Amino acid sequence: MKRLLASLLFVVMLSTLLCTPAFASTPGNGNMDGGGGGMGQGTASNSWNPGNDGVRITVVEVESGSAVSASVDFSNRMQPKSLLHFGHVSKNEYRSGRTLALASGAYTSIKPASAMPTIIRSIGGANNIAAVKKYFCSEYAIRLVSDNTGISYDALISGKYKLLIEPLAYFKYNSVQYCFSATEAALYDQKANGNLRSKMVSLTHQNLPLSMFLETSDLGFTAWSGAKTGKQSNADIINYLGLGIVRFKELPPINGKIEAPDVEYRVNTDVITAVTLTTNRDLTPDNPASVTFYISGHSYQVNNIVIPADDSQVVWIKWHTPPTPQTITISVSVSGAYTAKSEFTAKIVDLNELIPPDPLATDTNPHYLPPPLPNNPQKTVANWGLWSCYWVPVWVWCDHGKDGGHWVDEGYWKFQYTGYSASLTGSMTLMPDDIVPTAQGKRMKSGYGVKTNVSSVLSTNAPSRHYTYTQTAFSVFPEFQYKSYLRLLEKISGGRNSHFTFKVNEFSTLARKVHFLPVWFPDRAKYTIYTQVWDTWTPDGMLSINLSDSLLIDGSLFDDWYTNRE
Numbered sequence: 001m002k003r004l005l006a007s008l009l010f011v012v013m014l015s016t017l018l019c020t021p022a023f024a025s026t027p028g029n030g031n032m033d034g035g036g037g038g039m040g041q042g043t044a045s046n047s048w049n050p051g052n053d054g055v056r057i058t059v060v061e062v063e064s065g066s067a068v069s070a071s072v073d074f075s076n077r078m079q080p081k082s083l084l085h086f087g088h089v090s091k092n093e094y095r096s097g098r099t100l101a102l103a104s105g106a107y108t109s110i111k112p113a114s115a116m117p118t119i120i121r122s123i124g125g126a127n128n129i130a131a132v133k134k135y136f137c138s139e140y141a142i143r144l145v146s147d148n149t150g151i152s153y154d155a156l157i158s159g160k161y162k163l164l165i166e167p168l169a170y171f172k173y174n175s176v177q178y179c180f181s182a183t184e185a186a187l188y189d190q191k192a193n194g195n196l197r198s199k200m201v202s203l204t205h206q207n208l209p210l211s212m213f214l215e216t217s218d219l220g221f222t223a224w225s226g227a228k229t230g231k232q233s234n235a236d237i238i239n240y241l242g243l244g245i246v247r248f249k250e251l252p253p254i255n256g257k258i259e260a261p262d263v264e265y266r267v268n269t270d271v272i273t274a275v276t277l278t279t280n281r282d283l284t285p286d287n288p289a290s291v292t293f294y295i296s297g298h299s300y301q302v303n304n305i306v307i308p309a310d311d312s313q314v315v316w317i318k319w320h321t322p323p324t325p326q327t328i329t330i331s332v333s334v335s336g337a338y339t340a341k342s343e344f345t346a347k348i349v350d351l352n353e354l355i356p357p358d359p360l361a362t363d364t365n366p367h368y369l370p371p372p373l374p375n376n377p378q379k380t381v382a383n384w385g386l387w388s389c390y391w392v393p394v395w396v397w398c399d400h401g402k403d404g405g406h407w408v409d410e411g412y413w414k415f416q417y418t419g420y421s422a423s424l425t426g427s428m429t430l431m432p433d434d435i436v437p438t439a440q441g442k443r444m445k446s447g448y449g450v451k452t453n454v455s456s457v458l459s460t461n462a463p464s465r466h467y468t469y470t471q472t473a474f475s476v477f478p479e480f481q482y483k484s485y486l487r488l489l490e491k492i493s494g495g496r497n498s499h500f501t502f503k504v505n506e507f508s509t510l511a512r513k514v515h516f517l518p519v520w521f522p523d524r525a526k527y528t529i530y531t532q533v534w535d536t537w538t539p540d541g542m543l544s545i546n547l548s549d550s551l552l553i554d555g556s557l558f559d560d561w562y563t564n565r566e
């Protein structure tokens with residue numbers, strides 16, 4: 001019997017050893033930190049069980065910044081397929097303008113054979129970020145991602161890709177089971193006018209988003225420099241929180257100290273500069289906060305700011321940048337609350353127009369191949385909001401006995417959050433110049449001029465002091481590999497619907513607003529111009545959009561030169 005027990009014990013020990021993941025091998029390098037705080041008490045209709053969490057992992061190509069496979073959800077518990085969710089949508093997609101869309105049923109997640117560490121801090125628990133980082137940087141976790149995305153392990157660790165990791169929470173809200181990423185919870189709360197926050201704030205607006213955030217900026221996401229505890233605003237969650245990144249190549253050492261600017265503006269441009277205020281007490285009209293911005297010898301003050309305790313709000317001013325390039329320090333003085341950063345550097349740059357050279361009839365480029373379009377980041381949606389409060393009277397009779405009495409108002413301040421959003425859409429039309437003799441629709445010969453019309457539409461529910469109109473657009477061209485040269489476009493109409501065209505081409509003898517195609521551009525190839533539209537500013541940062549349009553090249557202008565002989 002003892003021999004049998006010993007044999008069984010050996011088998012158990014052996015199976016345990018065989019199932020141990022290779023955490024000692026850590027090919028990944030984690031860019032993530034975490035925090036959190038105490039949890040509130042749940043109810044029968046709104047509750048979360050500690051440990052019922054997971055992650056969403058997306059493989060992102062380093063060069064383009066775009067996903068190369070569908071996102072995959074992992075959880076230590078088997079999740080019901082019937083729970084409500086929003087699809088396997090990443091923070092990357094929401095940043096690019098993907099809207100929140102509720103899905104019912106058919107939810108899928110993968111339970112790793114070797115359990116993940118606890119992702120979200122619970123009551124009395126400590127932040128587990130060191131264990132989380134070690135797990136997801138391990139060979140075991142990376143092979144798990146490889147198996148479930150179809151990308152080979154060797155390709156994943158080659159340095160070509162990074163892993164975008166987002167914490168997930170599975171919980172009951174209004175008696176229904178949901179799966180939320182931190183970003184989805186913030187986006188949903190905006191649509192629900194703060195209802196999710198009012199019922200699940202410690203989870204959805206504290207421990208879920210603060211369970212993971214970046215130590216250094218990466219993949220177009222900004223590192224979090226705010227508090228590691230406390231309730232967070234929807235805007236900060238959407239922009240900064242609820243993500244970590246695993247990368248596979250160490251950054252090259254930096255020789256000397258390089259101080260990057262905190263923000264970059266164009267010269268002679270209307271911009272918005274914003275900070276986030278946080279408070280641990282109720283700020284009401286009786287004791288409001290105020291903020292003063294000091295910029296280039298001018299001061300801009302924002303007064304009568306109200307915020308409920310343990311919450312935050314973005315505060316901003318709109319101003320016009322100087323006409324010359326320079327680097328300035330913007331300082332902020334706060335009364336009645338606090339902000340994570342009270343001084344930062346703004347670089348004012350001149351987006352110099354680099355006009356392409358005049359194409360000549362003798363130009364050749366026999367080995368040219370049309371390049372792929374650039375894949376620059378864009379921000380098409382912004383979200384922010386303001387707190388307000390109003391007095392709720394509670395009249396109480398104060399009895400003075402035989403001397404009578406009087407009514408006393410023992411009411412209280414009631415807070416209300418108003419969410420705002422803005423979205424930028426656009427279109428671009430590329431056509432042959434009106435005087436091209438042989439053009440047919442979007443088909444033309446090389447060597448002639450093309451015209452463009454670029455439009456942007458700003459949609460927002462916010463007052464005008466919350467935003468600027470679109471101010472900048474510029475185009476780059478395939479014959480220069482979308483590098484080296486650019487044309488600043490001329491703004492011909494403004495407002496929420498802005499239109500831009502080429503400026504008059506200095507090489508055009510007829511003063512046409514065109515760009516001239518090289519005569520050598522390949523036949524039967526698409527000629528595509530790429531345009532970026534910038535400088536629509538909001539309290540949530542700058543909105544921008546990337547646009548392109550194409551023409552088909554069929555022959556060259558030499559085909560139109562002939563002698564008609566009898």
